[in-house]
Amino acid sequence: MALALSVPMLVVAVGALGADGREVWAHLASTVMPEYLRNSVVLAAGSGALALVIGVASAWLVATRDFPGRRLFEWSLVLPLSVPAYIAAYTYAGMLDVTGPVQRTARALVPSLSDTFVAIPVMRIETMVVIFALVLYPYVYLLSRAAFLGQSRTALEAAWTLGHGGASAFWRVALPLARPAIAAGVSMVVMEVLNDYGAVSYYGVTTFTTGIFRSWHALGDLDAAIRLAAILMVFVLAVLALERSQRGRRRVDDTRGTGHRPLLRQRLRGWRAWAAFAVCFAPLLFGFLIPVAQLALWTVRTAGDVVDASYLRLVANSFGLATVAALLCVALALLLVYAGRLDRGRTVSAANRAVVLGYSIPGAVIAVGIIVPFGWIDRTVDAFAEATLGVSTGLLLSGTLFALVFAYAVRYTAVALLPLEAGFERQCRNLDDASRCLGEPPLATLWRVALPLLRRTLVAAAILVFVDVMKEIPLTLSLRPFNFDTLATRAYQLAVDEQVAESANAALVIIAVGLLPVLGLDRLLARGRG
Amino acid sequence: MSGEVDVAFGRPGAVPAETTGTLGAAASPDGHAAARPAALEVRGLTKRYRRGDRPALDGVWLDVEDGEILTLVGESGSGKTTFLRLVAGLERADAGEVVIRGRTVCDERTFTPPEHRGASLVFQDYALFPHLTVERNVGFGLRRLGRAERAERVREMLELVGLLGFERRYPHELSGGQQQRVALARALAPRPAVLLLDEPFSNLDRALKARLRQEVAALIRATGTTAVFVVHDPDDALAIGDRIAVLRDGRLVQLGKPREILDSPCGPYVAGFFGVGEVVGEVEF
Numbered sequence: 125m126a127l128a129l130s131v132p133m134l135v136v137a138v139g140a141l142g143a144d145g146r147e148v149w150a151h152l153a154s155t156v157m158p159e160y161l162r163n164s165v166v167l168a169a170g171s172g173a174l175a176l177v178i179g180v181a182s183a184w185l186v187a188t189r190d191f192p193g194r195r196l197f198e199w200s201l202v203l204p205l206s207v208p209a210y211i212a213a214y215t216y217a218g219m220l221d222v223t224g225p226v227q228r229t230a231r232a233l234v235p236s237l238s239d240t241f242v243a244i245p246v247m248r249i250e251t252m253v254v255i256f257a258l259v260l261y262p263y264v265y266l267l268s269r270a271a272f273l274g275q276s277r278t279a280l281e282a283a284w285t286l287g288h289g290g291a292s293a294f295w296r297v298a299l300p301l302a303r304p305a306i307a308a309g310v311s312m313v314v315m316e317v318l319n320d321y322g323a324v325s326y327y328g329v330t331t332f333t334t335g336i337f338r339s340w341h342a343l344g345d346l347d348a349a350i351r352l353a354a355i356l357m358v359f360v361l362a363v364l365a366l367e368r369s370q371r372g373r374r375r376v377d378d379t380r381g382t383g384h385r386p387l388l389r390q391r392l393r394g395w396r397a398w399a400a401f402a403v404c405f406a407p408l409l410f411g412f413l414i415p416v417a418q419l420a421l422w423t424v425r426t427a428g429d430v431v432d433a434s435y436l437r438l439v440a441n442s443f444g445l446a447t448v449a450a451l452l453c454v455a456l457a458l459l460l461v462y463a464g465r466l467d468r469g470r471t472v473s474a475a476n477r478a479v480v481l482g483y484s485i486p487g488a489v490i491a492v493g494i495i496v497p498f499g500w501i502d503r504t505v506d507a508f509a510e511a512t513l514g515v516s517t518g519l520l521l522s523g524t525l526f527a528l529v530f531a532y533a534v535r536y537t538a539v540a541l542l543p544l545e546a547g548f549e550r551q552c553r554n555l556d557d558a559s560r561c562l563g564e565p566p567l568a569t570l571w572r573v574a575l576p577l578l579r580r581t582l583v584a585a586a587i588l589v590f591v592d593v594m595k596e597i598p599l600t601l602s603l604r605p606f607n608f609d610t611l612a613t614r615a616y617q618l619a620v621d622e623q624v625a626e627s628a629n630a631a632l633v634i635i636a637v638g639l640l641p642v643l644g645l646d647r648l649l650a651r652g653r654g
Numbered sequence: 655m656s657g658e659v660d661v662a663f664g665r666p667g668a669v670p671a672e673t674t675g676t677l678g679a680a681a682s683p684d685g686h687a688a689a690r691p692a693a694l695e696v697r698g699l700t701k702r703y704r705r706g707d708r709p710a711l712d713g714v715w716l717d718v719e720d721g722e723i724l725t726l727v728g729e730s731g732s733g734k735t736t737f738l739r740l741v742a743g744l745e746r747a748d749a750g751e752v753v754i755r756g757r758t759v760c761d762e763r764t765f766t767p768p769e770h771r772g773a774s775l776v777f778q779d780y781a782l783f784p785h786l787t788v789e790r791n792v793g794f795g796l797r798r799l800g801r802a803e804r805a806e807r808v809r810e811m812l813e814l815v816g817l818l819g820f821e822r823r824y825p826h827e828l829s830g831g832q833q834q835r836v837a838l839a840r841a842l843a844p845r846p847a848v849l850l851l852d853e854p855f856s857n858l859d860r861a862l863k864a865r866l867r868q869e870v871a872a873l874i875r876a877t878g879t880t881a882v883f884v885v886h887d888p889d890d891a892l893a894i895g896d897r898i899a900v901l902r903d904g905r906l907v908q909l910g911k912p913r914e915i916l917d918s919p920c921g922p923y924v925a926g927f928f929g930v931g932e933v934v935g936e937v938e939f
Contacts, residue, residue, distance in 0.1 A: 557744050558781040560768040562795030563844055572794075576785045 129456070129534050130478045132493025133485055136353045152348055156335055160352070164331045164359070166249060167256065167324070168314045174257035175313045179264025180306060182404045184294065187272035190389040191397040197404040199643070204411030205262040206638030208595040210322025210616060211631045212259050213252070215415040217326070218422075218624035220244045225418070247327045256317050258411035263316075264309035271305035272298060307370035314363050318356065319486040321598035322616050332356040333598060336488040341602070346496065353489040360484050416635060422628035429626065438630065442611040445525070446593040449532040450540075450586040456533060457540035457585065458578075461548055462570055465556065476541060483538035487531075487598035494531050494603065498522045528603045535599065536592050540585035547581035548574070587641050595634050691756055692717040693880035694741065694773075694848045699750035701736050710736040712904035713750070718848065718880055723871060725883045725895030727927075733904040734884040738850045741882070742775045743768035755847045774846035778853045780837040782825040788812070788836050789821035795844040811839040814873060830857060831866065838870065842877055849874065849881040855890055867894050888928045892916075900924050 186197050220226050222241045231237050275298060283293040299306075321333045330338075332352055340349040392400050460479060464472040482490070498521040509515050521527050552574055559569040575582070595612050604613065611630040618627035695717040702709045711733040718724045726734050739745045741752055743759065743766060752760040754773060759766035774795075782791050792811050796804045812818050815835035825833055834854065841849055854870065855863045871894040874881050885891050891898045892912045900908045900915070908920040919925035 554777055554779070554781045555783060557742075557768070558775070558777060558783070559794065560744070561742055561773065561775040562840065563769045564795070564797075565767070565769050573783060577783075 129482055129537060130475075131497060132490045132531075132534055133357065133478075133481065135493040135496050136350055136357055136489055152351060156330070157355075159330055160332050160335045163249060163324075163329055164318065164356075167253060167329070167331060168317050168363075170250075170253035171256035171260065171317045172310045172314045174253060175261040175264050176306065176310050178257060178261040178407050179309060180268050180299075180302075182261075182407060183265045183269035183272055184298070185400045185404060187269050188298075188389060189392050189400055191392040191400040193401055193404070194389075197408070200408055200412075201265050201404060202262045202642050203408065203639070204259045206635050206642050207259045207412060207415055208322070208597075208612075208634060208638070209256055209259050209316070209320050210326060210597060210619075211419070211634065212255050212411070212415050213323035214326050214619040214624055214627070215418050215631070216251070216255060217246050218619075219414075219418055220246045225421075249327075249329050252324065252327050252329055255323065256313070256320070258407060260313040260316050261407055261411070263312040264306060267305040267309035267312075268302050271302035275301050304370055307367050311363055311367035315360065315484050315486075318360055318363075319488075319598070321488060321601070326616075326619060332359070333486060333488040336492060337598070337602065340492065340495075346492070349492050350496065353492045356486055357489050360486065364481075364484055416632070419628040419632050419635070422625040423632055426626050427629060431629065435629070438609055438611050438614050439633065441609065442594055442633075445528070445532075445610060446590045449529055449536065449593045450589040452529060452533055453537045453589045454540045454544075454582055454586045456537045457544050458570075458574075458582070460537070460541060461544045462556075462566070462574065464545075465548060465552075466566055476545075479541055480538040482534045483536065485535070487535060487596065488602075490531055490534050491599055491602040494527060494534070495522060498527055523603070523605050525605060525608070528600065528605075531599045531603050532589075532593055532596070536589045539588045539592060543581055543585045543588070544578065547578050551577045551581070584641075591638050591641055594637050691720070692753075693720045693722070693755055694718040694882070695751075695753040696737075696741065697751045697753075699737065699740055699752065700748050701733075701740055701745060702748050709748075709904050711740065714901070714904075714906045716899055716906060716909055718882060719896075720880055721875075721878050722896045723874060723881045723883065723894060724897050724899060725885055725891040726899045726901060727885050727888060727891035728901035729927075730886060731903075732901040734886070734901055735852055736904075737901070738775065738852050738882065738884055741771075741848070742773050742850055743771050744775075772847035774841035774844065774849050776834075776837050776841045776849070776851040776854055778856060780825075780833050782833055782836055782840075784825055786824075787821065788817065788823050788825070788828070791825065791836055792840045792843050794840060807843055811843045814842070814876070815839045831862065834858075834866075834870075838873065842874075842879060846879065849879045851881065851883045853884055853886065855885065855887070863890070864893075870894075892928070900927065 182197070182201055185191070186194055186201065218224055221244075227242065227244075279297055279301065280293055283297040288296055318331075319333070320331075321337065324331050325334045325337070332355065336349045336352045336356070339345045339352060457479075460472070460476050464476055467473075502522050555573050555577065556569050559573045560566070564572060594610075597612055597616055600610055600613050601616070604610075609617075611633055615627040615630035615634065618624070618630075697715055699711055699714045700709055701711040714733075714737065716724075726737060728734050736745065740747050740760070741754075746765060747760055749762075750760075751758060754771055757766075758764055759771050783794065786794065789808055789812075793804050793808045796807055799807060808821075809818070812821065815838055817832060817835055817839070820828065820832070820836075825836065828836065834857075838854075851870075855867055858866060867890055883890070883894060892915075895912060897909065897911050898915055899906055900920075902923060908915060908924050915924065915928060916930060919928060919930050924930075
């Protein structure tokens, strides 16, 4: 089963090393490769660095200082995570457009500008970096805040008594201690950036993901697409390895429960308090409040035209697809985790690690890795049917919902696997062994012991997958059946067709669904622990 | 099967030398061993968790007579818990055989999963199902019985452990001692061929322990169940065991009745462990 989920990665790896590829490689290297490489590196490094600064600064302030609004920021700083990058990207583009609200307001307020139509160069790679950082920094914020809060107060107190005050203690103690967590957060940001297709293609920034789809769809050159996918995969694996090496022998969550006292927050006054407020408010404002407010305005303006039967079909498609994918991924993850426990050996856990890798592999790579074997199966079956029965079977797998759901399973089973693994460790301990000793075979044990104990974790895992599928773009765009749309693909296409305002409705639904885990998950998981 | 057993134990070279004198029911002076087959026979059981490591359990041979209580004692890391998990089927052995009531459940070719072994395990932390009431915890292993029969058996077990009236409680609403008795009732309910107990007294304070260990042993004797207790306290081992098996670094160093162990410990380690002081025997290392 785990092997089936690893098929796309293997296909890409093998395909790229396949025979007579030298020409394709040479062609790629001499044409598009340098540009893809440069853009991808700039985006990944730039967004990662900016997200690091925003995330760590706000996390440090919220975790160790007290200032107006701190309690509010504690949870609201996570909100931008619910805004998919592509939605933020085209919302800002729409706002700053010549006919957008910013310029119209300026013209209305300042009469002398009434004839000026400035084409603000929004659609640039620099803007892209800022937008990615604004909606992805919460990964860094969440992990580094947890790390700061988890650091024993004694470590910092020791630093203080040794003569290292505020800033010095931060640089010399808190930051090094939190480094593995920060590295983990930044690597998640980088993964998301490398996975993105919607935002970069909207801004016309050519990266590996857009390159893969261009070679494949526009040029029909699947060979080139496979090779680009392979390079992107190597890229991602390198980031993962880098993160691992940062983690070193330390454990990210080393909090040593006993004798742990929370940090005593230092109260900030005067301009310092306001500066802290500004540092925390800015990312929230630009990453969430402004885009959402703009989308809400557009939604109100266009609701009459947009909401009709076909819109409801979109909603049904999105929710249906996300539900099926969530149930499938959770079921797969549950079986894989339990098989790992039964096996107690290395085989299954190694397979599970391969599944986890699926989440870091960009959607574009998975899409290529699925279309190749599925297309081959279709052609083979079709040829066989033609020859023996005289009937053409056409496309059986490619372009079906089955292919799409399989792709989701490849990418998102990991999302369900990780919490379930932790849940098993925490909640089942040796209860499954106890059940076996009392005469219950494995499946009955799963049903009578593991499922009831893991109920909350299962729900949480399903919600995570659901949200990811709701906003998914590259896999859905490339593998969906003809004329099948989801809220995400429709929103994206409307935006591409310069109907940004009309896309706002679908975008808001996606964001609203995305808020679910952001706001509820912490509590859900916290209660599940009891 | 019992014929094979005798052959196996008749091979002196295959058995660790120090234990031959007192080994097994077949050779026990009671003399009735031949009439009653051993409930549990373990032959050369070996387990290594990681390749290259010292084995956690290294060629252990012993058997437990029907209705007997054996205590398995040793320091932490001596392989006691590994022994229990191998017998229960929660780990796979690298070598050796386990025979429960004449049925081979583990050898080179056979691995019977835990649910078909008829060995019940009482876990160190009791492992009560937190989502089930006392009644349903005790009835967990009785699914094959009809509803009425099951209810009757649960009642019987709760009466045995003195917890009638606690049926609807959840585990977290019970004291530690009560939880332990529920765990015991749950393990005894399916009438296991052998009851395995992993450090049942390690969570209790000293005063309570002395009383409780007699209670638990009496309970198990009352049901006529064969039991293997894993303990680390030599006093516990002496107090409840019909016979005692001493493990050190995964090897069985002595097996015998409490009196035999105290009178003639095999070497200074066993003597020191039981606080006998002087090495009574003649063995020099």
